[in-house]
Amino acid sequence: MVAEIANRTWSTMPDADINGLASIQTKADQMALDPETLEQLLDTVRRFVRARLVPLEADVAENDRVPVDLINEMRELGLFGLSIPENYGGLGLSVSEEVRVVHELGWTSPAFRSVFGTNVGIGSQGIVIDGTEEQKNAWLPRLATGEVIASFALTEPEAGSDAGSLRTSARRDGDDYVLNGTKRYITNAPHAGIFTVMARTDPDEPGARGVSAFIVERDSPGLSVGTHDKKMGQQGAHTADVVFEDCQVPAANLIGGVEGQGFKTAMKVLDRGRLHMGAIATGIAERLIDESVHYALERQQFGKPIGEFQLVQAMLADSRTEAYASRTMVADAANRFDAGENISTEAACCKLYSTEMVGRVADRAVQIFGGAGYMAEYPIERFYRDVRLLRIYEGTSQIQQIVIARNMLREAANS
Ligand code: COS
Numbered sequence: 001m002v003a004e005i006a007n008r009t010w011s012t013m014p015d016a017d018i019n020g021l022a023s024i025q026t027k028a029d030q031m032a033l034d035p036e037t038l039e040q041l042l043d044t045v046r047r048f049v050r051a052r053l054v055p056l057e058a059d060v061a062e063n064d065r066v067p068v069d070l071i072n073e074m075r076e077l078g079l080f081g082l083s084i085p086e087n088y089g090g091l092g093l094s095v096s097e098e099v100r101v102v103h104e105l106g107w108t109s110p111a112f113r114s115v116f117g118t119n120v121g122i123g124s125q126g127i128v129i130d131g132t133e134e135q136k137n138a139w140l141p142r143l144a145t146g147e148v149i150a151s152f153a154l155t156e157p158e159a160g161s162d163a164g165s166l167r168t169s170a171r172r173d174g175d176d177y178v179l180n181g182t183k184r185y186i187t188n189a190p191h192a193g194i195f196t197v198m199a200r201t202d203p204d205e206p207g208a209r210g211v212s213a214f215i216v217e218r219d220s221p222g223l224s225v226g227t228h229d230k231k232m233g234q235q236g237a238h239t240a241d242v243v244f245e246d247c248q249v250p251a252a253n254l255i256g257g258v259e260g261q262g263f264k265t266a267m268k269v270l271d272r273g274r275l276h277m278g279a280i281a282t283g284i285a286e287r288l289i290d291e292s293v294h295y296a297l298e299r300q301q302f303g304k305p306i307g308e309f310q311l312v313q314a315m316l317a318d319s320r321t322e323a324y325a326s327r328t329m330v331a332d333a334a335n336r337f338d339a340g341e342n343i344s345t346e347a348a349c350c351k352l353y354s355t356e357m358v359g360r361v362a363d364r365a366v367q368i369f370g371g372a373g374y375m376a377e378y379p380i381e382r383f384y385r386d387v388r389l390l391r392i393y394e395g396t397s398q399i400q401q402i403v404i405a406r407n408m409l410r411e412a413a414n415s
Pocket residue numbers: 154155160161162163164165208209263264267268270271344393394395396399402403
């Protein structure tokens with residue numbers, strides 16, 4: 001049955017042309033992505049995902065690792081540099097283009113996206129948004145090629161949702177800062193070459209204003225990375241603690257060269273990251289819906305396919321409607337971002353709705369598959385566990401609600 005579903009889903013897909021994206025990259029170096037080039041890019045990513053990544057999903061989950069040759073293919077494709085500006089060696093996609101690519105990547109296990117996800121999103125964007133020219137030149141080209149992996153180190157044992165209360169300290173000492181503290185659940189930490197680290201430079205300011213952001217190299221004296229965490233899902237994507245013990249960081253690595261701006265940098269990074277997250281959630285929902293529809297056509301009960309029963313149809317229809325709403329709102333918020341609007345509220349709306357939506361879609365998919373949905377032999381069980389994280393990281397659903405409501409009240413009070 002599993003093989004039949006796999007054949008049904010992928011047999012119509014042409015072979016992956018894994019050189020396609022590289023050639024697009026060359027063209028994009030000379031021009032902004034016109035609609036035709038964007039379609040070509042999306043088509044290449046779609047074929048790479050379906051022909052190369054989907055067949056390896058179960059292996060990656062089983063072995064908790066993405067094969068090195070596949071990571072090299074991702075490098076060759078240019079996936080690490082999707083959002084990094086062209087003049088630093090990336091593809092320089094606008095956010096509306098990025099979310100369309102990320103939708104395609106959502107069709108497979110989120111562990112694959114994590115390989116390059118921090119370079120596209122939270123690991124690199126602090127430097128892209130607020131870095132000095134020297135910092136951009138030093139790191140962005142290497143992040144764009146995937147030569148170096150970047151991680152975002154905000155969360156701590158005692159500072160998760162209340163990110164402004166973080167305790168990791170950064171004390172100025174001559175031409176260096178000396179960092180002490182622990183960061184927790186840091187995605188890609190075991191593989192990272194650099195970390196964007198939020199640390200407190202002003203010990204007298206306990207809140208967000210005392211925080212600064214640093215680029216910290218993996219081999220800095222005093223930096224160590226713990227063993228990778230055992231998780232509910234997303235096997236193949238790794239998180240770990242990052243510990244700083246009198247870790248020396250050159251003062252030149254203070255992002256933007258200004259103290260006290262690190263929390264704002266982190267919030268700006270997360271605003272953009274929340275759109276990316278909305279897009280991945282939507283893509284996964286679309287995959288789960290596709291699996292559910294085909295199963296409903298094939299699975300027979302009471303002498304006919306279960307898709308002929310209206311109670312199953314209701315679940316399919318609700319999932320399709322919600323995924324469509326999610327896709328539309330992410331596209332709208334991305335367009336607004338590209339137009340220069342402040343989309344802090346809309347980004348939180350997208351993260352909240354899309355990640356809650358994919359949770360409901362995954363739950364319905366388990367229900368439609370019935371006993372098979374609970375079995376590890378089918379992909380639904382794995383996706384059900386994988387998507388649970390989306391409602392937590394890069395800001396829980398409850399934090400998104402707080403951001404949305406606070407912005408609403410602030411706007412009303414100021415109008
Ligand atoms: N863009 C730019 N600046 C922002 C901002 C944004 N989206 N959001 C907040 N700021 C600024 C504020 O304007 C404020 O600046 P001033 O001091 O100049 O007034 C400063 O940052 C502090 O903001 P605020 O007072 O709202 O901070 P709080 O400590 O109340 O925290 C929340 C706000 C809860 C929204 C924040 O801590 C948060 O997002 N937490 C979740 C963190 C998270 O997503 N963690 C996931 C781990 S990373 S994978």
